[in-house]
Amino acid sequence: MKTLLRICLILGALFCFTIGYPTSARASCNGSSVTPSPHYGGGGGKPFTDIATPIQEVSGIKIRSGAEVDAIQICFRGQAMDFCANQHGGNGGTLFEFSLGPGEYISRIDGRSGSRIDRLTFITNTGKMFGPHGGNGGSPFSIPSICLNGIAGRSGNRLDAFQAFSGEAND
Template identity: 30%
Template sequence: MAYTRSQLFGGAGGAEFKDDLTEVAALTSVVVRHADIVGSIRCTWLTTDGSTREGEWHGGPGGAIDSFSLDDGEFLTEVAGTHSSWVTQLHFTTNRGRRFGPYGKSLWPGKQHEFKIAPKGQAIGGFIGRSASVLDSLGVYTTDRQEITPVRHLRQGRRM
């Protein structure tokens, strides 16, 4: 699949990260660590051979852990939230209208900015950004919705 990178939202601290989307067919779940801000994020994907790949944690170990899973044929269409020098809050929306989050809090009115990444006709397949002890900035990788293979086909050993 061909992926396009979005703009990053947040600060310039931490080290750059990029999810490895080699041989990835579908994003299947997202885990977020959070408290007053977003501490870290991690994804799991189904690969083109039908196996599962768990990604790296991007950010630190602190905060409560919450996760969500995507159903067959479901994909992320929007990531939104707030940021200052780091990502302070996130929520996610799918093509089926399900919404997950908010994760983190918007505690500093006037000192943070809202952002929304919702590329028309695209599916969000993974993340890019900067992180250290927290999630400093976040962007997404997107792909054309038509390129996503339904999970049920991969689990049955068929490719589209």
């Protein structure tokens, strides 16, 4: 009987871990309706898209940069586990990492682009700034009033193009 009880407890714990319990109350972006920003940069490299599911939220960003943005990687927080999507771009430049705290989300992205993404800066709803990362080439752009839910673009050895996806903030 004790063995059966242990098996039930283990299976119950596995079930709860697999489906996950609701995450703690915090501001996040609702992924049920996602709006894309304009596409910045050029047409080089291969396309990519990383968007949170309705039960995930963005938990951080990793950027490699020097004179340009060499690579970007978005990380997600889920109900059962946290993970980072694939890195898009090359391994040049210096690696910078940015994690979002409870109740925090990326609310604005500023950058510079020409035929590639020259610079990216991420600003949160709490006013924290990640960047600027990259150089001064290209023309400036801004993606304001968002609740970052994912990214897309094109990449080869560098980040060739960038686009943000916004959900609605669950404040």
